[in-house]
Amino acid sequence: MHSKAVGKTPYPPGDFAVWIIIYVELITFGLLFLGYALSRRANIEMFNHSQQMLETTSGFINTLLLVTSSYFVAKAVIAIQNMTHNNHKESNKEASKWLLFAMLLGASFLVNKMFEFSYIFGEGITLSTNKFFMFYLLLTGFHFMHVLLGSVILFNIFQKTRIYGYTVEEHKGIVSGALYWHMVDFLWIVLFPLVYIIR
């Protein structure tokens, strides 16, 4: 990603395996989004009423956290891709700094979401309360697990930058990890208005 080369390439950035994972996630989340939208048609009143129990501000804060952490990860990738043989250590250090910021925001997302879940569960809401909350818990719970996995991936990339592990020749790992994190970000960008706002 963020190659200095101006020319276009027929292949996507990163390892192709991460794209296979992204395509599978797109299908899975796509079906859940559509399942939510179609189920809402069958009971609009109940969906609108249940949605009022959600804390929109919490969802909005989480949107800002993910969008900004995605930006930090993109900056980390640029730092590595602009690396030359002369500034190998400095580039890894810069990427490390951006990744640390991104991880802090990812962790903030998880903490904020746990507060939201604890409020929802405290109200006695479960998967079987109604269809709105079934989709809400499935979508946000499944997404939560992806943020968790994304955070583990970011931490591994971060560790590698700390030992100056990325080189001019080999830095596909950071690009692939970043792609996964961006996917987690844009899935939330669709999820937030769909579940929290549209009524």
Added chain:
Amino acid sequence: MRRTLEIIWIVLVALSIFAYLLGDLHYINNFFVAILLVTTFIKVQLVLNHFMELKNVTGKYRWIPSIWLTIVISLIAVAYYLPVK
């Protein structure tokens, strides 16, 4: 050119604030939902093109996520706007 990522981030934050303010309205009508869906499409496309750098890719690998996005947003719109019997 060097500030592209910063501009993209500012646009993403601005559109997110806009969506939040719309959500704060007591009554969201069909027009606002259309605006929300269009801004959601734009936000995801910005992430795909600039953060994931698909703008530098030609052919199917550039378009697969965009086609997914178009289908998902369009079907959400259909589910929302199609009259309920």
